[in-house]
Amino acid sequence: AQSVTQLGSHVSVSEGALVLLRCNYSSSVPPYLFWYVQYPNQGLQLLLKYTSAATLVKGINGFEAEFKKSETSFHLTKPSAHMSDAAEYFCAVSPPYSGSARQLTFGSGTQLTVLP
Amino acid sequence: KAGVTQTPRYLIKTRGQQVTLSCSPISGHRSVSWYQQTPGQGLQFLFEYFSETQRNKGNFPGRFSGRQFSNSRSEMNVSTLELGDSALYLCASSPGTGAYNEQFFGPGTRLTVL
Numbered sequence: 045a046q047s048v049t050q051l052g053s054h055v056s057v058s059e060g061a062l063v064l065l066r067c068n069y070s071s072s073v074p075p076y077l078f079w080y081v082q083y084p085n086q087g088l089q090l091l092l093k094y095t096s097a098a099t100l101v102k103g104i105n106g107f108e109a110e111f112k113k114s115e116t117s118f119h120l121t122k123p124s125a126h127m128s129d130a131a132e133y134f135c136a137v138s139p140p141y142s143g144s145a146r147q148l149t150f151g152s153g154t155q156l157t158v159l160p
Numbered sequence: 161k162a163g164v165t166q167t168p169r170y171l172i173k174t175r176g177q178q179v180t181l182s183c184s185p186i187s188g189h190r191s192v193s194w195y196q197q198t199p200g201q202g203l204q205f206l207f208e209y210f211s212e213t214q215r216n217k218g219n220f221p222g223r224f225s226g227r228q229f230s231n232s233r234s235e236m237n238v239s240t241l242e243l244g245d246s247a248l249y250l251c252a253s254s255p256g257t258g259a260y261n262e263q264f265f266g267p268g269t270r271l272t273v274l
Binding site: 148 | 208264
């Protein structure tokens with residue numbers, strides 16, 4: 045069984061400061077990993093995904109994440125926060141194989157607040 | 161390309177009623193998944209359909225069902241609604257069933273059960 049833990053349900057940063065959102069996974073095999081963002085009253089938008097290629101993954105809007113197998117982590121970072129980054133962020137995991145078990149397991153989410 | 165569309169966007173029902181939600185995937189996408197989002201339980205997988213066949217089902221009671229049509233559009237049905245079914249229901253489409261395939265989410269249908 046897979047699971048995802050997001051440390052910190054709420055994170056506040058100042059505009060221009062580093063954004064660091066934490067995600068740790070539990071899986072019997074290295075899974076595929078995803079970060080999604082959700083703005084109020086909207087669905088989820090994919091920021092980036094790890095599918096066993098490069099361990100440092102660059103996504104949209106200046107976000108990136110690094111897959112660290114030894115730490116079972118996939119933390120999301122952005123060097124400089126913008127006001128428009130305020131949203132809820134979800135880390136998700138999927139088994140690394142096609143088949144009937146393909147489904148996303150989500151973390152509980154981290155609400156990011158950007159202070160002026 | 162148009163994104164994933166879900167109708168209706170908002171729905172209010174009373175306990176004991178049933179409800180049908182609709183999802184139109186991105187053109188060419190044959191996989192449709194449904195998720196329930198609540199403040200208490202977060203995002204939970206309901207089921208996935210591909211080529212009109214249910215491939216996978218999450219841990220939800222039989223009151224939750226779905227289907228997919230030949231044009232890949234999908235519906236989910238909840239019978240005998242309970243207060244706890246109040247949630248945002250999200251549909252996601254994908255071009256295939258590979259784990260590497262991105263799932264594109266719709267805006268959701270917000271269901272309120274009174």
